[in-house]
Amino acid sequence: MKLNIEKAVFICGSKTKLAEICGVTSQAVSKWTAGKAKISIEYIPGIIQATNGEVTARDLRPDVDWDTIKASL
Template identity: 45%
Template sequence: MIRELIQEAVRILGSQAKLGAACGVTQASIWQAMEVQRCSAELAMAIEQATNGQVRAAALRPDLPWPAQIDQVEASAISEVTS
């Protein structure tokens, strides 16, 4: 799943080197993230920004609580309290 998402980002930007440059990392860092199918939260956010949101950080790192997810949890908790 992660490999495919990074490959999509590579396709959008044109190459691993271009994606790396847009994210402030090397081509080797992009290759490594694809191979191990994991990337840092910072790289996930950089990929989202580099792809103009076409590849989401939350999809690359679903294990982390992203702001939209936190907002959903808080809204759910509030509605339970007020119900």
């Protein structure tokens, strides 16, 4: 997960830019990249969109059962 959020930061250009996209502080993104906090699923669609799908929901939160969530929509 840590490498995947770092990839998202790289694609977006900076932690600050990714934070703006997600509507969080750059400190929150720093916690994500340091592995000190899990990314809340509410921010994942923005990250996917910002990376043009290069970083997926499974990349960011492999602990979530995405198939079940998709099936319930």
